[in-house]
Amino acid sequence: MKSIVFLSLFSILLLFSSCKTNNFDLENALATISVEDLVHQSKTLGSDEFMGRKPCTEGETITLNYLESEYKRIGLEPAVDGSYFQDVSLMEILNTPDDKLKITGKGKAFDFDLLTEFAAFSMRAQKEIKLDQSELIFVGYGIVAPEYNWNDYEGLDVKGKTVVVLVNDPGFGTEDESFFKGNSMTYYGRWTYKYEEAARRGADACFIIHDSKPAGYGWGVVSNGNEAPRLFLTDENNYADRCAVQGWLSQDAAKKLFEEAGLSVDLWKTAAKPGFKAIPMNLSANMEMKNSWRIDTSHNVLGVLRGSKRPDEVIIYSAHWDHFGIGRKVDGDSIYNGAVDNGTSLAWMLEIAEAFKSLKERPERSVLFLATTAEESGLLGASYYVQHPIFELSKTVANINNDLMLPYGRMKDVMITGYGQSELDDYVAEMAIKYDRYIMPDPNPHTGMYFRADHFAFAKAGVPALFARGNCDSREFGKEWALEKETNWLANNYHKVTDEYEEWWDLNGVTDDAKLLFEVGYKLSNESTFPKWKEGSEFKSLR
Ligand SMILES: [Zn+2]
Structure with a gap:
């Protein structure tokens, strides 16, 4: 009896030590x-x-x-x-944009106020930046996504122009998980992407129409961030290939812009539907920005x-x-x-x-x-x-x-x-x-x-x-x-x-x-x- 007990205990101990080393x-x-x-x-x-x-x-x-x-x-x-x-x-750049974004065209001239109606910055290490009569064009969500068969820039030449885009992606607000990713934001919905794509298309400037819910943060985050210097990785081309101006328009400013252009804000909904085509606004953007870095x-x-x-x-x-x-x-x-x-x-x-x-x-x-x-x-x-x-x-x-x-x-x-x-x-x-x-x-x-x-x-x-x-x-x-x-x-x-x-x-x-x-x-x-x-x-x- 004793020896059997001893043996089995011994074998258990052996088992323990061989299999459990990792676990211990x-x-x-x-x-x-x-x-x-x-x-x-x-x-x-x-x-x-x-x-x-x-x-x-x-x-x-x-x-x-x-x-x-x-x-x-x-x-x-x-x-x-x-x-x-x-x-x-790192490059630390301080942008000092004009207080006003001036809109002209169609015999009109009006402007938006910095921080309350628009925000603007630039990655370009260039002392002075100027938007001079840069044509405004609404390009929906500003997305080129082959896997979703989506191209807001199709057949469009935006070189030297100012594109106006919506925040997030067309899937937002739909319960359809197969359309983009439904309410989950894809990378195409991020503001960083919008600016990257606009730059790839050769646009001079890109303004995003802010909306707190699809953005995930309020206008305060946009405007507060605009006053401080920004950091970027140092770029050998001083970001000459990026848009001269990257910015946001508040909801109210964007509504006013569409109204003055004679366009309905219902277009913001249309832009979420396949087949949407970009629309020239027949207005131009003007502003100057001084930069130091x-x-x-x-x-x-x-x-x-x-x-x-x-x-x-x-x-x-x-x-x-x-x-x-x-x-x-x-x-x-x-x-x-x-x-x-x-x-x-x-x-x-x-x-x-x-x-x-x-x-x-x-x-x-x-x-x-x-x-x-x-x-x-x-x-x-x-x-x-x-x-x-x-x-x-x-x-x-x-x-x-x-x-x-x-x-x-x-x-x-x-x-x-x-x-x-x-x-x-x-x-x-x-x-x-x-x-x-x-x-x-x-x-x-x-x-x-x-x-x-x-x-x-x-x-x-x-x-x-x-x-x-x-x-x-x-x-x-x-x-x-x-x-x-x-x-x-x-x-x-x-x-x-x-x-x-x-x-x-x-x-x-x-x-x-x-x-x-x-x-x-x-x-x-x-x-x-x-x-x-x-x-x-x-x-x-x-x-
Ligand atoms: Zn953190």
């Missing part, structure tokens, strides 16, 4: 992810000492020094020729853990380090701390790095940790990385990015922004079960959030990219409560001086997300297959 290793690594660490990191990165982490300021130096010391402490290898830093050359260097921060078997294949975790720095004083505070945007996500990434480093058995693929610069200025650091990758993009397995991780405690959901794009969703779904959570699509896909954070730079280059975190269903207080918290946070703290660390913060939810997404990356890092884009994704053909 994984569980130990998971245990290094702690809420205390996350609090410490977020509190530090969001403190006044970091001066709002603005690129090319003292705040950048302080942030870079801190991230370097953290990467060293964790034991990440420098990823850029012995350094943690990748130089990112300077070139400066900012930095991405990259640390890597080399894979044991396939070190040239990589999983990239990312979070942007930058925020808005020191700005306009509100209630005695002028530091835009960015504790949630994006301190919590940096903390999330550092905790995942620590967990990977603590593994006794090194993953087969490499894992890169990328803290990007200038996300707030248009995903510039991430775009720069994608244009100058350290690992070949074709061997980049996935990008797992995070941004705006809210401090409202544990969530049952894992919200996937851009749900349905790639097989990475399935990895998250599988892991969600283990953690007694469930995945859900972003409830507001029409705002195009998928195109508004760093992972999009990877998606645009064909690399499957994931943006996922708990957000909508509080474990303790439910969905309504979570929605109220999120809504209030966006209204009171988003991009404001009040985005600060507070003692009441509960980062247990971010801790859960770190564990779950560490496991997603861990699984990917030991596989030899590559997750794919799903059928119907606008990025599938790029891979």
Whole structure:
């Protein structure tokens, strides 16, 4: 009896030690992810000492020094020729447009006021820009999308002209998921796309008719953004191939413009129907803009853990380090701390790095940790990385990015922004079960959030990219409560001086997300297959 018991115990132990080594290793690594660490990191990165982490300021130096010391402490290898830093050359341009956009033609002359009725900027590094009698033409949504058999510019010559376009894409407001993507915004709905396409067609200027609902933000976001200098990646042609003027018209201004042109605003609805043809407005735009600019260097921060078997294949975790720095004083505070945007996500990434480093058995693929610069200025650091990758993009397995991780405690959901794009969703779904959570699509896909954070730079280059975190269903207080918290946070703290660390913060939810997404990356890092884009994704053909 005794010996039998002994034997079976022995064989169980044997089984345990042979099959479970990996599991012990994984569980130990998971245990290094702690809420205390996350609090410490977020509190530090969001403190006044970091001066709002603005690129090319003292705040950048302080942030870079801190991230370097953290990467060293964790034991990440420098990823850029012995350094943690990748130089990112930026152009800061200050546009000073005329106060008036003057419209002439049909024996009329009237104008629109800057900031209340129109906003305008330019990427062109050119001292003076002039729109002189530039013919206005309404080109509907301004979209050329072969996969939807859609071309608003068909047979049109807009060289030297000013195009007027609608925001979002024709699918918005339809319940038809097969028409573009229904209410989910495609990339064709983003304002950045509208300007890119207008430039490809040779237009001199492009004005987008603003509408808060399909845009996903109010006119205030457009007009506030117009006064500050803008950052772009430095361009060898000084962006001479971009439109001279990129701008917006308010709803009221656009209505007036159509009225004066003798056109019905019903055309805005017609433009969403197949077969719509662009319409010349027989009016011209006139304005001048003075520009000044300077070139400066900012930095991405990259640390890597080399894979044991396939070190040239990589999983990239990312979070942007930058925020808005020191700005306009509100209630005695002028530091835009960015504790949630994006301190919590940096903390999330550092905790995942620590967990990977603590593994006794090194993953087969490499894992890169990328803290990007200038996300707030248009995903510039991430775009720069994608244009100058350290690992070949074709061997980049996935990008797992995070941004705006809210401090409202544990969530049952894992919200996937851009749900349905790639097989990475399935990895998250599988892991969600283990953690007694469930995945859900972003409830507001029409705002195009998928195109508004760093992972999009990877998606645009064909690399499957994931943006996922708990957000909508509080474990303790439910969905309504979570929605109220999120809504209030966006209204009171988003991009404001009040985005600060507070003692009441509960980062247990971010801790859960770190564990779950560490496991997603861990699984990917030991596989030899590559997750794919799903059928119907606008990025599938790029891979
Ligand atoms: Zn952010």
